Amino acid sequence: VCLMGIQLSKMASEPPRKAAKSQRSITSYFPSNKTIPPTIHRSATLSSSATSIETAAPEMQRTPTLQAATASVEKPPTNDVADDEQTTTQRLELLKRLVQSKTNNPAIISLLDALTTDEPVFRLRSARFHNADLERYRDDYPDKSLSNPKMTKNIRFYSNTLPSSPKGGLIDTVHKDWYRSYALLERHHGYIQWWFPIHEKGMSYESQVLQRHERHAIQNSEACRKRLIRSYEIMLDFYGFTLQDKATGEIVPLSDVKRREERFYNLSCYGHNYLRITRISKCLGLHGYSHYQTPMMAAFLYQIIETGNLSTCASSCADYWLGTVLDNNERRALEYIVLFYSKYQSNLLDQADSIILKNQQPEGEGESEASQDGPSSPSSAADSPYQGTDTTVPSSPAQSPTTGDPTEQVEIEEGMETEQNARDSDELDTEAASKSVDEPTGSVSP
Numbered sequence: 001v002c003l004m005g006i007q008l009s010k011m012a013s014e015p016p017r018k019a020a021k022s023q024r025s026i027t028s029y030f031p032s033n034k035t036i037p038p039t040i041h042r043s044a045t046l047s048s049s050a051t052s053i054e055t056a057a058p059e060m061q062r063t064p065t066l067q068a069a070t071a072s073v074e075k076p077p078t079n080d081v082a083d084d085e086q087t088t089t090q091r092l093e094l095l096k097r098l099v100q101s102k103t104n105n106p107a108i109i110s111l112l113d114a115l116t117t118d119e120p121v122f123r124l125r126s127a128r129f130h131n132a133d134l135e136r137y138r139d140d141y142p143d144k145s146l147s148n149p150k151m152t153k154n155i156r157f158y159s160n161t162l163p164s165s166p167k168g169g170l171i172d173t174v175h176k177d178w179y180r181s182y183a184l185l186e187r188h189h190g191y192i193q194w195w196f197p198i199h200e201k202g203m204s205y206e207s208q209v210l211q212r213h214e215r216h217a218i219q220n221s222e223a224c225r226k227r228l229i230r231s232y233e234i235m236l237d238f239y240g241f242t243l244q245d246k247a248t249g250e251i252v253p254l255s256d257v258k259r260r261e262e263r264f265y266n267l268s269c270y271g272h273n274y275l276r277i278t279r280i281s282k283c284l285g286l287h288g289y290s291h292y293q294t295p296m297m298a299a300f301l302y303q304i305i306e307t308g309n310l311s312t313c314a315s316s317c318a319d320y321w322l323g324t325v326l327d328n329n330e331r332r333a334l335e336y337i338v339l340f341y342s343k344y345q346s347n348l349l350d351q352a353d354s355i356i357l358k359n360q361q362p363e364g365e366g367e368s369e370a371s372q373d374g375p376s377s378p379s380s381a382a383d384s385p386y387q388g389t390d391t392t393v394p395s396s397p398a399q400s401p402t403t404g405d406p407t408e409q410v411e412i413e414e415g416m417e418t419e420q421n422a423r424d425s426d427e428l429d430t431e432a433a434s435k436s437v438d439e440p441t442g443s444v445s446p
Contacts, residue, residue, distance in 0.1 A: 092112070092115060094349055094352050095337070095349075096112045097352070098336050098348075098356055099333045099337065101355070101360060102329045102359055103327075105330050107248075107295040107299075108294065108337075111301060116306065119341070120343055121341050122315075122318050122342040123343070124318060124338075124343070124344070129335055131319070134320070137199075144199060147213065154197040155224075157194055159223070164194035165190070167190065168191055171227050172227070175227070175231070180237060182238060185234075186270065189204070190207070192204075193207035195231040196231065197210035198282045198286055210286070215286055218287055228289075229243075232280065232284065235276070237263075239263055239277075240253060240254055240262075240267065242255075249289070250295050251299045252299070253303075264309045267310060268311075274313060277300075278316070281296065281321060285324060290327060291327075293327075293330075294330045301317065301334070301337060305337075322334050322338065
């Protein structure tokens with residue numbers, strides 16, 4: 001403290017030479033009519049500087065350089081915004097032509113009419129459109145027999161004679177009691193395999209893999225089909241949508257804005273629901289409701305692309321959900337939309353004319369439309385609508401090498417890993433980890 005006192009006293013006793021020097025420096029650049037005394041405090045010097053700057057500012061604004069700069073700023077705005085809007089409209093029209101060369105599905109056309117932006121939202125990491133697991137599903141699981149007559153859990157559950165477990169119940173009871181019980185539907189991880197049985201084992205050890213004879217029995221029972229649609233309606237409501245038309249499968253967002261926003265937020269936060277949606281779409285395709293798949297994908301794509309409400313679902317939608325659509329033409333059209341809203345947009349549009357020309361070939365020369373009653377054969381890689389740079393994705397093992405139009409040959413950026421084999425069971429954790437969400441015990445396999 002003493003040393004600090006001594007230092008301060010020295011500073012106070014110093015002559016004001018520095019202040020005078022500072023004064024001369026300021027007055028040389030900003031002359032003023034006022035004369036500052038030679039003995040002045042530092043704060044007075046600073047206030048003098050501010051006064052000099054204010055006095056000189058009007059003179060500086062009158063210089064030719066500043067006048068020219070001001071004039072350039074005041075120039076009328078250009079038509080860049082209008083040009084960008086025109087370019088966006090032209091791109092969207094070209095996309096619509098490209099999609100219509102594959103299909104005129106009302107849900108897809110309505111989606112295209114509603115889209116107004118061309119900003120990329122998808123980041124494609126690899127050739128997910130040719131995921132081997134999804135191709136096996138579309139090919140109706142040729143490597144599985146699935147014909148054990150003693151396994152009847154699924155048909156008994158949908159016949160309302162066997163309760164689901166754990167902590168479930170008869171299907172009519174849970175449909176009534178669990179409707180809009182959002183907390184229960186979120187935290188309970190053992191019911192989804194019972195409500196939407198498929199030919200794959202889920203994480204619930206008390207559920208059973210769907211057998212082929214069970215699938216046919218459910219399809220042939222009107223009561224079972226109605227219960228399956230009711231299961232679908234409850235889950236759509238849980239995700240923020242409602243089934244508008246049971247004949248076409250059209251779905252729309254919930255009319256209650258507050259409830260809809262809460263449901264969209266919940267879906268965005270809990271990644272295990274993405275796995276559930278994959279299972280739901282597969283189940284619809286297996287049980288004769290493949291015409292429900294495209295309207296569901298169109299509704300999700302609108303919320304991902306246009307509104308951004310479900311932007312966190314973009315990766316799962318592109319990598320898995322679209323691959324569950326059984327109709328080959330509709331699935332390819334949806335892939336066009338995803339590629340348009342990704343970094344491959346320019347490649348897709350550059351090839352649009354040649355792709356449209358190929359798609360307009362007579363029926364029988366291109367890929368055939370999928371049956372509405374069950375899975376179809378996987379499509380060839382040659383019909384994929386985009387090009388990258390290096391790595392070519394092989395066609396399905398069940399098909400001969402690709403001999404299609406090279407303008408549609410599938411290629412991916414250098415360094416990206418190509419998926420060639422079926423996903424093992426541990427890939428469930430891989431997808432969940434990509435969403436930064438821990439997979440709870442009892443959730444389903446995609």
